[in-house]
Amino acid sequence: MEKRERKRLAILDVLSAGERPLGSARITDILVARGMEISDRTVRLYLQELDRRGLTENLGRRGRRITAAGMREADEARVLEHIGFLSGKIDTMAYRADFDPSTYTGNVVLNLSLVRPADITREHRRLIGRVFAKGYAMGKMMALFEPGETFGTTVIPEEMIGIGTVCSITLNGVLLRHGVPTVSRFGGLLELRNSHPTRFVEIISYDGTSIDPLEVFIRSGMADYIGAVTTGNGRIGASFREFPAESIETVHAVAARLEETGLGSLLCLGHPGQPIFGVPVGPQRAGAVIIGGLNPMSIFEETGLRIHSRALSGLCNFRRLFHYSEFRAQLDSL
Amino acid sequence: MEKRERKRLAILDVLSAGERPLGSARITDILVARGMEISDRTVRLYLQELDRRGLTENLGRRGRRITAAGMREADEARVLEHIGFLSGKIDTMAYRADFDPSTYTGNVVLNLSLVRPADITREHRRLIGRVFAKGYAMGKMMALFEPGETFGTTVIPEEMIGIGTVCSITLNGVLLRHGVPTVSRFGGLLELRNSHPTRFVEIISYDGTSIDPLEVFIRSGMADYIGAVTTGNGRIGASFREFPAESIETVHAVAARLEETGLGSLLCLGHPGQPIFGVPVGPQRAGAVIIGGLNPMSIFEETGLRIHSRALSGLCNFRRLFHYSEFRAQLDSL
Structure with missing residues (x-):
């Protein structure tokens, strides 16, 4: 997977995990904490692209919210990096x-x-x-x-x-x-x-x-x-x-x-x-x-x-x- | 799987592997060589049952031949004992x-x-x-x-x-x-x-x-x-x-x-x-x-x-x- 795609999906992943909308600064903090090298400015650019593709929604000062389409995209993307996905999902849902x-x-x-x-x-x-x-x-x-x-x-x-x-x-x-x-x-x-x-x-x-x-x-x-x-x-x-x-x-x-x-x-x-x-x-x-x-x-x-x-x-x-x-x-x- | 079923399938398996019809004595020999305890008489009884179910065909002195239905049955039965079947089949076909x-x-x-x-x-x-x-x-x-x-x-x-x-x-x-x-x-x-x-x-x-x-x-x-x-x-x-x-x-x-x-x-x-x-x-x-x-x-x-x-x-x-x-x-x- 190319680098851009990976970063784009990482942003969706952060938004899909939370209950509330998040601002770009908060998203950047979470990604940096996960070890990704990314700037607030880059995150904002990716978010604009994700908005255009209907995967996120801009709620103004409250930040970005993931859409249903974005959720599906994030779900599918996880497959990629997790071979043996279902046994993990089974244990998560059982928990x-x-x-x-x-x-x-x-x-x-x-x-x-x-x-x-x-x-x-x-x-x-x-x-x-x-x-x-x-x-x-x-x-x-x-x-x-x-x-x-x-x-x-x-x-x-x-x-x-x-x-x-x-x-x-x-x-x-x-x-x-x-x-x-x-x-x-x-x-x-x-x-x-x-x-x-x-x-x-x-x-x-x-x-x-x-x-x-x-x-x-x-x-x-x-x-x-x-x-x-x-x-x-x-x-x-x-x-x-x-x-x-x-x-x-x-x-x-x-x-x-x-x-x-x-x-x-x-x-x-x-x-x-x-x-x-x-x-x-x-x-x-x-x-x-x-x-x-x-x-x-x-x-x-x-x-x-x-x-x-x-x-x-x-x-x-x-x-x-x-x-x-x-x-x-x-x-x-x- | 019950014992009878296992023996019945073992007979089909022997017939499915060969190109020619086989008599009951030869089938018994092969099964015994595989470590199964079975008599010629028992094999003959199972073969009659398989004939009735349309899985084998009695060619008289030339022995038994497996039918297309028998082949499918044998194929499906193999699944049972071979978890991870496809990788084995892939290597067999490649060979x-x-x-x-x-x-x-x-x-x-x-x-x-x-x-x-x-x-x-x-x-x-x-x-x-x-x-x-x-x-x-x-x-x-x-x-x-x-x-x-x-x-x-x-x-x-x-x-x-x-x-x-x-x-x-x-x-x-x-x-x-x-x-x-x-x-x-x-x-x-x-x-x-x-x-x-x-x-x-x-x-x-x-x-x-x-x-x-x-x-x-x-x-x-x-x-x-x-x-x-x-x-x-x-x-x-x-x-x-x-x-x-x-x-x-x-x-x-x-x-x-x-x-x-x-x-x-x-x-x-x-x-x-x-x-x-x-x-x-x-x-x-x-x-x-x-x-x-x-x-x-x-x-x-x-x-x-x-x-x-x-x-x-x-x-x-x-x-x-x-x-x-x-x-x-x-x-x-x-």
Whole structure:
């Protein structure tokens, strides 16, 4: 990457990290503290260029604010310098999620899908309900966002709504607060025969990808939830994780508690050292297969409707979630 | 994976590796030599089950032959036990490719895409030609396969044709024969602005995925070749590789020779230790960005036509290839 580009992105990065607008002097201070050689004058010139490109907005004396387009640009730029991006993002989101299943309070991690409400058919709703009912989703809960509303770094476009599905990284977050570290190894496509999981047919490791594997499997039409919920033969997104062998009882207890709150996601938990679906686990570890949160949204793609989904989009208060059986009523009330 | 399933797949694996049909006694010998405890009688029982499921075919005294469905099953099963599958497949195919650019003889590695000829429009042909002309494909050559023809493990279905594009792993193969080992690090989406590559916006490491990253980017609609060949702003599939720093001159010479034979793919080759588009390279290494071979096929997906593409599908004699400008004439002659 050329030097100019790097500096331009560093400025966006500073603005994207803060909650408030920042002046050029403050931005310069932060960049210099990070070891970059840059003058206040240069920062001001770059900011003018960023304004022109619609990536920042000049609020006068209050300083510069990053725009939604600038946020996306900053997000994408981070990919570049962080190979193995997703495992880092997973741990960050697990650290931020603070849902407490004993009091039903705090935030869960949400995936966001953008859809035109007019495109959602009765058949879509029926099949999505079946995915939840069969237990092929992360729990039973979902959320809706209105046009114009902001979730994470996304502004829901006009004429669209955002459908939030609970991301299974929420489990990592709750376990972390119980002192259990989770290693998220890979996302895979799990084959079902007669409604029983048999094996992973494709896998992508979290520490070698910038994009969520389940998002990729769904977008590329490789998943088959319609088969999974109609004939029992299909392919669903699942995640392979590992826990310290000694923590198995805690993992069981936490997973059971989450199940009660409508956030169950544990498909199976192995004994210490036991391979699961042929996947070996490390020494002193137990493996687990966790259902992918984005799964119900695959129904749209499988019926030929291209939607825009992003895993790990942001945090959402548990109170905002509703049971999947209310999907239609909630849609109508928007 | 349960024991029965493992044995069943082991039998398919043996049959998929050989060119000829095998009897149950020979299959038992091979499995026992691999360390599996299995009797001839058990193998015969499993074979009957595989026959019933259409995965093998009983040829009487000549033994069992694996079917196309059996081949797919065996391929998918291998994923399970080989996390990091693609880097292994890349090295295997590089080892098998024996194209010699000085005599224009031998085999190149091909990707295969299945399309209904009636679905190919004039606009598709025009845009695919532009992708080749702009240098966003691996060289200038392609191949066609007729309905019923077998390529690799794929039988081209009736009413469809196979379009072969040269896989950039061919470069690894030619370099290998010049004594240069290639490390294929990741496949990524490379952003173009004003027809200049600027940065990778998504990446997937080859040693952490069972599916080709470029195949995934194209199938999931994340690539943008139409933008790349019309406005100069788009996203194309590219691969990041590393060579020993000392071999740079050989790499340059081989790449230039391949360019002359219509198989150019080197987008850029760094100096020793020099980062490329912000991606650092290992010590004593030089990095390179190689154009993805499957790229022209993205045009179909971007115009809403879902096709089935597989990277690294098999080997193809160089003589079978034709220049992209003959695409239409070759289509008409099928």
